[in-house]
Amino acid sequence: MFPDMTIELFRPNGTSAVLLVTLGKVLKAIVVMRSLFIDRTVVRGFNENVYNEDGKLDIWTKSQYQVFQKVTDHATTALLHYQLPQMPDVVVRSFMTWLRSYVKLFQSSCQRCGHFLQDGLPPTWRDFRTLEAFHDTCRM
Numbered sequence: 001m002f003p004d005m006t007i008e009l010f011r012p013n014g015t016s017a018v019l020l021v022t023l024g025k026v027l028k029a030i031v032v033m034r035s036l037f038i039d040r041t042v043v044r045g046f047n048e049n050v051y052n053e054d055g056k057l058d059i060w061t062k063s064q065y066q067v068f069q070k071v072t073d074h075a076t077t078a079l080l081h082y083q084l085p086q087m088p089d090v091v092v093r094s095f096m097t098w099l100r101s102y103v104k105l106f107q108s109s110c111q112r113c114g115h116f117l118q119d120g121l122p123p124t125w126r127d128f129r130t131l132e133a134f135h136d137t138c139r140m
Helices: 066-081 088-104
Strands: 005-010 018-023 027-034 037-045
Touching: 005 088, 018 088, 027 066, 027 088, 037 066, 037 088, 066 088
Parallel strands: none
Antiparallel strands: 005 018, 018 027, 027 037
């Protein structure tokens, strides 16, 4: 879908799918699918380990970095925003497009205040329609 996004498919239980999405050298997102619907997602830094000791994808452990914990929270909000049970393909495409907007996570300034950092964090919120970057406190 995007040249800077790679997607690996895992089927740990045979039927449900887990996607490992690598976005440039910025982040890795584990997207857990239930049937054709996105159930949950966990975002970690590009250099963070995404596997358990037994070699399976770790779908539960949160990132050790606050910035990716915030992106995980925003991804959960995005899943709720993009719900459209009649058209799961549109939901997945919309979510992946939204997630791809984080490729410049550490290079984008906030659209409201213009700063790159606020409280030591880059703008982690992405508008669902325009995909513009905002700090949490600037998005309102």
